[in-house]
Amino acid sequence: MVSHKNILLESFVFLFMMYPDLAFSHITPNIQQTSYFPLYNNKHLHIRCFNNPSYINNTNNNNDNDDTSSPKTVLFEAGTPFYSTIWGNVLNYMPNYLSNNENGKLIKQYCVYDRYGYGWSDFKGESVRSDEMVNDLQQYLGSIGIDDGIIYVGWSYGGVLAQELAATNPGILDGVVLVDSMDVLDLNDTLIQNIVQGVYSFKILDMIKVTGLTKFYDGYPLPSGYLSESINLDGQLKISNNMVYFGSDFLQSTVFELQVIMDSLGLLKSRIDSLAKGKTLLGDIPLVVLTALENQDEDWMYRQTLLSNYSSNSLHLTTNSSHFVPIGPTFYDIIKSIDNCISLGLK
Ligand SMILES: *[C@@H]1O[C@H](CO)[C@@H](O)[C@H](O)[C@H]1NC(C)=O
Ligand SMILES: *[C@@H]1O[C@H](CO)[C@@H](O)[C@H](O)[C@H]1NC(C)=O
Ligand SMILES: *[C@@H]1O[C@H](CO)[C@@H](O)[C@H](O)[C@H]1NC(C)=O
Ligand SMILES: *[C@@H]1O[C@H](CO)[C@@H](O)[C@H](O)[C@H]1NC(C)=O
Numbered sequence: 001m002v003s004h005k006n007i008l009l010e011s012f013v014f015l016f017m018m019y020p021d022l023a024f025s026h027i028t029p030n031i032q033q034t035s036y037f038p039l040y041n042n043k044h045l046h047i048r049c050f051n052n053p054s055y056i057n058n059t060n061n062n063n064d065n066d067d068t069s070s071p072k073t074v075l076f077e078a079g080t081p082f083y084s085t086i087w088g089n090v091l092n093y094m095p096n097y098l099s100n101n102e103n104g105k106l107i108k109q110y111c112v113y114d115r116y117g118y119g120w121s122d123f124k125g126e127s128v129r130s131d132e133m134v135n136d137l138q139q140y141l142g143s144i145g146i147d148d149g150i151i152y153v154g155w156s157y158g159g160v161l162a163q164e165l166a167a168t169n170p171g172i173l174d175g176v177v178l179v180d181s182m183d184v185l186d187l188n189d190t191l192i193q194n195i196v197q198g199v200y201s202f203k204i205l206d207m208i209k210v211t212g213l214t215k216f217y218d219g220y221p222l223p224s225g226y227l228s229e230s231i232n233l234d235g236q237l238k239i240s241n242n243m244v245y246f247g248s249d250f251l252q253s254t255v256f257e258l259q260v261i262m263d264s265l266g267l268l269k270s271r272i273d274s275l276a277k278g279k280t281l282l283g284d285i286p287l288v289v290l291t292a293l294e295n296q297d298e299d300w301m302y303r304q305t306l307l308s309n310y311s312s313n314s315l316h317l318t319t320n321s322s323h324f325v326p327i328g329p330t331f332y333d334i335i336k337s338i339d340n341c342i343s344l345g346l347k
Helices: 004-018 082-100 102-108 130-143 157-168 189-209 235-247 252-271 300-308 331-344
Strands: 032-034 047-052 072-079 109-115 150-155 173-179 287-292 312-321
Touching: 004 032, 047 082, 072 082, 072 157, 082 109, 082 235, 082 331, 102 109, 102 331, 130 157, 130 252, 130 287, 150 157, 150 331, 157 173, 173 331, 189 252, 235 252, 287 300, 287 331, 300 312, 312 331
Parallel strands: 072 109, 072 150, 150 173, 173 287, 287 312
Antiparallel strands: 032 047, 047 109
């Protein structure tokens, strides 16, 4: 016999998974926002953009690459295995910042998105290294009219993607903000061990998922991408996030991504190693490095200083937070860093 309760539950799962509008319905409902699903190589990627009502368009219809006058798009890039939902607190605070700060008027929109297999983006079924991800991302962004003036905010592994794009196509960027970002010194045995363990855990989760048992347990650790009751984030976002967690190819996508992190770091390292003498990876791109003071990694502050030295136009800030800055008590420091990054670009 089929139970009605189950049918109801399944259709709720379906609704949440189909419609990011439901997931984001509590996030600044008065701000105009759109989820786009551009197509490239037969796959759709989900990109959700929020309009800035305080944006003042003072471009003179010219298409030059004058950085100070092109409309800016802030793009948020999460770390593994997180995606658009993790930015809820930052998104909630953006309108307040935008309407109260001069630099805010230069921002046309701000967007979050989901890498392949996360959130509402199509499953790719294979590992996607940073250079391919960043290339595809540019195709997707281009097809919704975003091809200039990007301020790329990368957290954790998202920072590796931001470094990759900045190193290969700086022209489309107005700035980079690295939030407790990974760096090439992560290429060591500890990381390999962590990744092997991570892959193993995610594979187990994926296997027991089919039993349905996992749906009733609220105890997964945060690094697994599950957002439990205790996480300070909008409830609707958490519900949607956790339905994606169990109801899609999320876990498999996480395995694919873990498997490619070393390659992505290796690629960055080879770019750095082949720089001409006196050149740095990010040239003079406005760069703000935001370091989490509670990050326990060895030599973290030294490594983050090294990162900030990648650009000759940079600022190094710290925040009193664990590595999970976007959902921590000091998430506002991410917005402060964006503001500082715009100021660096105006100098
Ligand atoms: C800004 O204004 C110019 C000239 O009026 C217009 O062509 C352009 O599309 C506007 N840009 C944006 C981002 O609204
Ligand atoms: C090696 O990588 C791990 C994982 O990213 C990091 O926690 C650790 O601090 C790194 N060790 C060194 C010596 O850089
Ligand atoms: C970063 O650059 C500053 C100024 O050039 C220099 O004093 C410092 O030693 C550099 N830090 C690292 C970690 O390379
Ligand atoms: C940092 O946060 C911890 C707890 O979250 C608090 O005890 C400490 O006083 C804070 N430090 C600073 C410098 O704000």
